[in-house]
Amino acid sequence: MRRRERRISAIRALDLIEELEKEQNDLRRERRKLQALKVQREDASPNLLKDWDGYSVSEKKQRLRQSIRAVMVHPAGRGKRFDPELIEIVWA
Structure with a gap:
């Protein structure tokens, strides 16, 4: 027995696209924050050992x-x- 293909409406498809685009923007924003944090850590690391005793x-x-x-x-x-x-x- 073959399963019947399920289709979604154009309205639902547009809603899903909007949700995915929002999620994509949120993930891009989070990635930028994490990259900035990584750069900040890398900048602090060379001084860490030098300044450790202080x-x-x-x-x-x-x-x-x-x-x-x-x-x-x-x-x-x-x-x-x-x-x-x-x-x-x-x-x-």
């Missing part, structure tokens, strides 16, 4: 929150001591 603890925390996306600690195995090599930082 930052307060709260400034260091803020910089790390902006720069680190995730921290993964891989298992060491039973009875093994802490190994900092098992820590993986995922940078933003």
